[in-house]
Amino acid sequence: MKLLNYTSRYLAFLLLLLISVWAILFYYAMLEEIYDSLDDGLENQKFLMVERAAEDPSILSQDDPEFKKHIYNFTPISKENYQNFKESYRDTLMYMLNEKDFEPVRVYESAAIYGDEYYKLKIITSMVEEDDLVHDLAAYIIGLYLILLASILFLNNLLLKRIWKPFYFLIEQLRKFKIEKGESIVIQESPIEEFNLLNSTVEKLTQKSTNTYIAQKQFIENASHELQTPLAISINKLELLLEKNDLTESHSQDIATVLDNLERLTRLNKSLLLLSKIENKQFEFEEVVSFAELTKHIVADFEDLAEHREMKIMIASNQELKFQINEDLAIVLLINLIKNSLIHGKKGELIKIDILPDRWHISNLGDPKSLDETSLFERFAKAGSNKRSTGLGLAIAKAIADRYSINLSYNFKGAHIFVLQFPKT
Amino acid sequence: MKILIVEDEPQMLENMRQSLEKEHYNVEAVSNFKSALERIGVYNYDCILLDIGLPDGNGLELLKQLKKMNKTGGVIIVSAKDSLDDRLNGLDLGADDYLPKPFHMAELHARVKAVMRRRNFEGNKIVEIGNVLINLESRSVQIEGEEIVFNRKEYDILMYLITNKTRLVTKAALAEHVWGDHIDQADSFDFIYSQMKNLRKKLENATINVEAVYGVGYKLQIS
Structure with missing residues (x-):
């Protein structure tokens, strides 16, 4: 009421x-x-x-x-x-x-x-x-x-409406307020002291929340950036060390192990950076991308990996699917989904991709039980014990899909199926 | 061949210098914007490795200066930021390449060589190593005068190893270069092996061979 x-x-x-x-x-x-x-x-x-x-x-x-x-x-x-x-x-x-x-x-x-x-x-x-x-x-x-x-109703409607106008204005502003957008609340001056107090309090509060939000986003990005240089120095130093001819096999392998872990750290760092960049809307340029074309290229790139895992990626139906998106992000989105199927798929089985005009499907056989849908797309939600997985691949895919209002969902029908449902344009 | 490294992180700079000097480049290094500006005003470099996040100025400003001075040397931007804007701005301002940190040393060499080649048009389009002749334009390979067909990946692997012929190339560096950055999350880089096997087979009659080093990486051997 x-x-x-x-x-x-x-x-x-x-x-x-x-x-x-x-x-x-x-x-x-x-x-x-x-x-x-x-x-x-x-x-x-x-x-x-x-x-x-x-x-x-x-x-x-x-x-x-x-x-x-x-x-x-x-x-x-x-x-x-x-x-x-x-x-x-x-x-x-x-x-x-x-x-x-x-x-x-x-x-x-x-x-x-x-x-x-x-x-x-x-x-x-x-x-x-x-x-x-x-x-x-x-x-x-x-x-x-x-x-x-x-007369009371009339006065109420006329007078109170006028008196409460700043209040309703503020409510409307709050309703529209979205912290991710980074817009601040517009305040209307009122002759009523309480409303001015309310306005300034709300203004301060939203400003503070926005600042905290930005700071948190910035923190991840800055931390990732700051990690790049020490990672680069360490990796390069070890590579130089490996080039020295007087290393024994076990020394070389120890160094390779350290290198391997540093590279994992680099991947993790890059993924985190990518996630915050997607969330910070840093990929502005968009163009119409053909997902059929893109899928074909990516599948070709992953052929060797699939062969090594005794798997085959089949594009079952290949209709035209065009969507306005940042191409780099489209690539990352498809790669993460295909890679996910490759890594978690069962050896010797087929990965099937279906492309329809408004949908993109990928299915693979794996563990014969459904995954937890609620945590699947969360950061660091690792399925299985794959040590090389960063646990960010699906989170990144989800972030990209969300950014373009594409619905990324998972379901299990004997096979693990990931579906990208594109919005109607 | 003269290379200038502009990098404010001393250890990063030292790594690059060490690695590049092994290739017998003439390497000079500066760690800030001011001295970099002085150097490029006086000398000509074949290639400049430019960090854009310098303490006393933006590396992109140096690019503008280079353009103004009409210097023809190649520029590779080395940046910890990996930002799309920097990449596009840099390339717009005439940089040849953009290499985000962290990178593999092998990758650095490949990029430097590519820039050098692109810059010296009159230079050799034919690479000769042992009894192997490679035409860089047509991407064709001859062994003992006989043309052998290499697929794209085999060719890329071979060229990468030739570019880094004095050093051990780790599997990760090779995989990322040939299969692209996105292959990185693969559960291991062992999938390289089958391409490597094919490559070795094709090099049977060559005086060069790809040697696996302790399962860590590969190295080109010239017999």
Whole structure:
């Protein structure tokens, strides 16, 4: 739920409660005021009656208990009754001719004295119709509630939207923020202190994350670069040493072993460097590359290695597959996949490559069980005990595929199958 | 043949100097931009090995200077950076080759020789070694006057070994040169063996032979 609607909803509930309670209180307060003024009127009427009786005593003797002729009636009472008489106001129903219904009336009972005669005096007056009052009041209250609600919604939408604009702007910026892109967040000045604080905090935070990200990327690249020279010196020194004629066979082989390991280190280093270069988007130039053509060349390059491993690489179907990519990376991608099949494939078996217009498959027989798909493409996820493998080949292939939105996947159907699914262009 | 090495790493420089001097090149070496600039202003070199990451300047700047001075010597950029930009910029500025560190000494020699050959057009297009005659243009090989057909890999192996005839060429160096850098992750370099066997067979009547050294590498023998 949006912030705007959220506050509106709360306000609506709160207002409903508030107005309802207020309406009830208001109703009773008003009713009391009405009674009060009715009763005052009735009492006043009594004084007027008593004054009139002094002038026209005939009103004292009329007998009209049903209030057919007048709105008052005098009834003689005894002295004791008069002395104990308590004034009272009460509500009763009376048939109203105009309404053709019983309607509430207010009855005032009091006692009066005329000479030495005592009378009970009853005066009636028509009363407010409570049900009508409730109806009217409810209608007005609901009207008020709706108007209040509408204006709150309107104000919320107008005012809050304007006030919260920097906040929504920031959210939009954060939503679009991708650390790999290296773009920083654009901040909008706001007159509201809290938003400025939020903005500057977010700005600092994203800046810091970006810096850390760049530093981490740079670190691998720098470390790899710094390793190149000492590796070069060591390898060359050993090569020079090997050229000396006075070495025994075992010395030569020891040196060769050291050289071999240094070269492994070099390969590892180069692979790491390549990975960070791919991730740092350092291969910008792109062209349309024919994967069928490329596959043919690479397979030819690997023929000797395949023969040595008593394997054969067969390009089963060879349709045209063209894709816009950096050619060097395309080569590395295919080489890593083909090499992977060659190294992990079973001796004496066939490696099959299928090229379709939007797909590139390679399958080989190997261990008759599926590999762990989740860790397969991770760095240093080594399958088997191949000491010469850097554990980076498939990670590099994956990084290249990801870079060009090609889906590189693995599945096992008796054979190990790697598939490059090219995006539709 | 005069070679200038511009390299700020003293041990790297020493290795290259030692190795190149074995080939009887006249090797000079400097370790910074300033002295390199002085040298190229005064002398002419057949080949300059240029490290572009110098402490007091960019090696690419030296390339520009060389171009300005109209010097004809070949230039091989030697760089620890292996960056595509540097490679393209370097070649654009007239460098002949780009060799990323680390490299095999055998590879360095092959590159230097190739540059020398390319630069001296009037030079020999025919290499003669023992009773073997190689035409570098047509890539054809004659042994005792008889033409023998070598496939691309056999020819490349032979030429690489001839280029490095005084030294032991490790299997790794040979594999990377002939089969390309990408062969490197292969589980061993033993796959060279079958090509080597074919090559030896074809050299049966030649006075040169390829000798395996302790399973470490190969060396060209002239009998």
